[in-house]
Each structure stands twice: as structure tokens, then as C-alpha cells.
Amino acid sequence: MSIRSLLSSIFGSRSDPRDRYDDSPGQVGMDRLAVLLVHDRADISPGMMENMKLDIIEVIKKYIDIDENQIDLALENEDESVALLATIPIKNVLRRRGRAAK
Amino acid sequence: MAPRVIVVTSGKGGVGKTTATANIATALAALGNKVVAIDGDTGLRNLDVVMGLENRIVYTLLDALDGTCTLSKTLIRDKRVEGLCMIPTAQSRTKDAVAPEQMEHVCDELKKDFDYILIDSPAGIEAGFRNAAAGAGEALVVTTPDVTAVRDADRIIGLLESMEKSPIRLIVNRIRPHMVMKGDMLGVKDILDVLAIDLIGMVPDDESVFTSTSRGDPLTISSTSRAALAFRNIASRIAGNDVPYIDLEAPQGAGLFGFLKKAFGQGR
Ligand SMILES: Nc1ncnc2c1ncn2[C@@H]1O[C@H](COP(=O)(O)OP(=O)(O)O)[C@@H](O)[C@H]1O
Ligand SMILES: [Mg+2]
DSSP: OBOTTTTTTSSSOOOOGGGOTTSOHHHHHHHHHHHHHHHHHHTOOHHHHHHHHHHHHHHHTTTSOBOGGGOEEEEEEETTEEEEEEEOOBOOOOOOTTOSOO | OOOEEEEEEOSSTTSSHHHHHHHHHHHHHHTTOOEEEEEOOSTTOOHHHHTTOGGGOSSOHHHHHTTSSOHHHHOEEOSSSTTEEEEOOOSSSOGGGSOHHHHHHHHHHHHTTOSEEEEEOOOTTSHHHHHHHTTOSEEEEEEOSSHHHHHHHHHHHHHHHHTTOSOEEEEEEEEOHHHHHHTOSOOHHHHHHHHTOEEEEEEEOOHHHHHHHHHTOOHHHHOOSHHHHHHHHHHHHHTTOOOOOOOOOOTTTTHHHHHHHHHTTOOO
């Protein structure tokens, strides 16, 4: 399993295999299967995913104001391999004073 | 050649273990080997029915294990195919009726008289599986080309590896060539990649399997259907022959090459 794009999709959109209409059912099935097998083989339980999510929230909120209730963490199929993807919506970031030009 | 004990199993139920056991055992005997097929699925016994031998049962494996009779009394000789026998089991006892050591002992006894001992086992995670597989050196894992069956096959392959069975080889059963061609079904090459396991055969979804089960005539006795050919080829590969993969008849004139290309997942 690769965790290569852990935070890569903070602003990006997610790709659920079932949403990709251009892919054949066989290919979508293979993509879903790959994700299932990572869960099975690494023995990743839903409880473990939840704990991992809570830990990640703790780290990130030290730096950015995030919407904790909207965070989504899941194993997904990304370009031929399975990745751990996190969607972490960021709350309105206010413009800082004193930074305007001139 | 040293006698070989091969367990036929799967993760998911109903994918074709019993069908495969009956047909491969019959085909191995037709190749001139002495073969015994054991019904190791104590809960859901039906190897006797698929082989058409249900009316000839006198004693079962469980009778031999509890000392009611000798092991050789349980052997049913198949009159249609020289060298082929089967050992039935009983339905009405508990799942753990057969202990692993007992199964090992049975296999050791049978090795004295047979070249191949095939064991039809319960689906993967069930309690009876470990017992049924205990005496086997090798394993054939049967799956259908669908997500749930392949997922469950992955678990059973892990279990077989931990039991140190070798080789462990895959049969992909019930392939529908026209669906593979269209990309509607999982490709065999993709399945092999994801499971990291060797292939021993691809069997098409074929009506002849139903008629053969109805009659109790394994296909490999005399049928010329595509499924019969696929099972004969598997038997031949088990026996060590290098048999090319068959044309599962690609529709729309795509021919052997087109089908194999798709089945092996290329050209997507
Ligand atoms: N290649 C095939 N084509 C069509 N039907 C099949 C094929 N293989 C198995 N079947 C059918 O699937 C059902 C389950 O097969 P069976 O061998 O009893 O599975 P298992 O022993 O794994 O439970 C049976 O009705 C059988 O006739
Ligand atoms: Mg069965």
C-alpha cells in the first residue's frame, strides 16, 4: 500500500470508481477489488480508519482551520495503485491585516 | 512418480469446486492414472451426485474413521472410467466429524494405491476446510470472475500459503467470453495479477455443466463441450503437460487471439 498522496486532494475532487462512466464494468470491478484487498490484507478495520482520521485532524488543526466534521479518509484507487486519500475542507481563511500592497 | 494429494477449494461457495473435482479426477483417470476423489465437504456432500455414484454408496468416509469398516470398503469404483474411484461422505454429522490427523492418515493410506488423490473441500473459511485440506500437498483454488469471489479467494490463498501447500494454482470458472470481450467482466490476467498466483485453467460458463450434473455424467467422460475440453486441459497440465490455453470462442469473429488478449487484460 502506498500512502503517497495522503494530502494531495485537499482541494481536489475525489474519484469514486463508480463515478467513472467511461470505464468498463470489468475495470471498475478490478479497481474496487484492489481497494478491498488492501483492506483485507492489511487488516484495516473501520475503527482503525476512524482513529487514524482523529489523529490526522489533531495534527492538521494546529496549522490550518479545518472543518472537522467534513473530513473524509479512505483507501482509493489512483492511477493503477491504491492510495490513502484524505479530503480535508478548509474553513474560510481571513485575509491577514497589514499584508496589502504598498 | 510420487502420489499427489490435491485439495480443491475456494473462498466463496458455489463457484464450482465439486464440478471441478469430479471432472478433473475423471480426466486424470482417463489419462491412465489411478485416481480417487474424496468428498471432503461433510456439510454439503454432493460429489457422489455430480459423479453419478450416489446409488452405489454402502459405507462413507465417516464409517471408516469411526471404525465401522475399513477404508477400502468405502471406495466406489467408477465402472465407466478405468482407474477412477470415489470416497463419499455422510451428511448428517457435525462439521468437525473429520479431524486433521485422521484426514492425513486416510491420505497416507490411499497413497499406497493411487497416483492422484483429489479432495473436494468446503468453502474457505468454514471450520471443515482445514480438516479436509490437512492431508494435501497441493491446492487448486476455484473462483468465478467476480469481485466477491476473487476477494474471498485471496483469503483462502493466504490460508493455504500459511499451511504451506505448494503449488497453489487458480481455476477461473464460469467465464463468459462475450462479456470479457466487452470489458464487462474481470479479465483473467488482472485476477492473476491481483492474487499473485499461477493459473491452471480457464473454464467457460457452459450449459453442458448443468446437463452433466443432471445426468451424473462428468463431462470429461465423453463430452466434447468447451467446458469438457477446459477440464481435460487442466488435468493434463496437472499431469505436467504444457497445454496451450484454449479458444473460448470469441464472438464477432475476434478469434482466439482477440479473446486471449481480452482475457489477459490487454488492450483496455
Ligand atoms: N463452468 C460452469 N458453467 C455453468 N455452470 C457451472 C459451471 N461450473 C459450475 N456450475 C454450476 O454452478 C453450481 C455450483 O457448482 P458446484 O461445483 O456445486 O460448486 P461448489 O462445489 O463450489 O459449491 C452448480 O449448479 C453447477 O452446475
Ligand atoms: Mg461443493
